Amino acid sequence: MRFILVDKILEMTPGRTIRAVKTLSPAEELFQDHFPGFPVVPGVLLTEMMAQAAGKCLFAEDPKRGRPMLAQIKVASFRDWVRPGEEITLVGEIRSSRPQFAAASCHAEVHGHLVCSAELLFSFQAASNFAEGYRDEVLERFRERAAGETTGNATNS
Numbered sequence: 489m490r491f492i493l494v495d496k497i498l499e500m501t502p503g504r505t506i507r508a509v510k511t512l513s514p515a516e517e518l519f520q521d522h523f524p525g526f527p528v529v530p531g532v533l534l535t536e537m538m539a540q541a542a543g544k545c546l547f548a549e550d551p552k553r554g555r556p557m558l559a560q561i562k563v564a565s566f567r568d569w570v571r572p573g574e575e576i577t578l579v580g581e582i583r584s585s586r587p588q589f590a591a592a593s594c595h596a597e598v599h600g601h602l603v604c605s606a607e608l609l610f611s612f613q614a615a616s617n618f619a620e621g622y623r624d625e626v627l628e629r630f631r632e633r634a635a636g637e638t639t640g641n642a643t644n645s
Contacts, residue, residue, distance in 0.1 A: 489516055493537040494544065494578065497630035503549025506580045508541040508626075514572035529570040534604050535561060538594035542580035542608060544627050546590050553587055554612035562591075562607040574598045588612065 493510050500506045512519075512529055519527035536558070543556040570576060580594040588611065595605040615622075 489518060491536075492540075492626065493533065494540045494626050497541075497544065497626060498577075500545055500548060500630065502545060503585055504545070504582055506541050506545035506578070508544070508578045509575055510537050510578060511575045512572055516572065519572050527572050529572070529574075529576070531564070531566045531604065534566070534570065534576070534596050535564050535606055535608075537576060537578050538580060538592075538596055538604075538606055539608050539610075541578040542582065542592035542594055543610060544624065545580055545582060546585065546592075546610060547624070548627060548631075549582075549585065551615075554614045555618060556590060556610040557613050558608060559589070559611040560609035562609060564604065564606040566604045568598070568601065568603045570596075570598055570603050576603070 494508045495510050496508060498507045498509060500508075512533075514527070518530070518533075522528065522530050539558040543558070546556040575598070577597045578594065579597070580592050583591045583593050585591075590610045590612075592608045592610065593605075594608060596603050
């Protein structure tokens with residue numbers, strides 16, 4: 489399993505809000521054990537999905553301060569099961585953003601139904617701590633699509 493837990497950004501205002509989606513295939517090995525006979529997406533992965541979405545929103549605002557990294561889960565609440573193959577909509581709202589840290593309020597929905605929410609705190613890691621040439625493909629696809637929409641040449645990704 490790759491640990492890129494955002495498939496596509498649907499809409500974003502950098503540093504303010506993001507709406508993205510993720511679907512985990514029923515073929516993922518983790519569903520054999522979580523739970524046998526009743527496969528569901530683990531809460532820790534739902535939380536990481538929300539954090540990755542909010543992190544993309546923060547990074548898009550100011551790449552120079554570094555890559556946002558989840559530093560604290562202040563509170564997380566799980567309201568319903570998410571089954572393999574269901575599209576999960578991830579929503580993040582940046583509550584505060586400072587040079588050293590940021591806070592986000594996030595939630596996840598399936599078919600418009602709230603399945604979990606979390607209050608997350610981020611710190612920032614210098615780009616020099618990452619592999620040289622690291623790129624965020626999901627964020628780049630969103631930017632390309634947004635640029636195409638402003639010129640009238642939108643494409644799906």
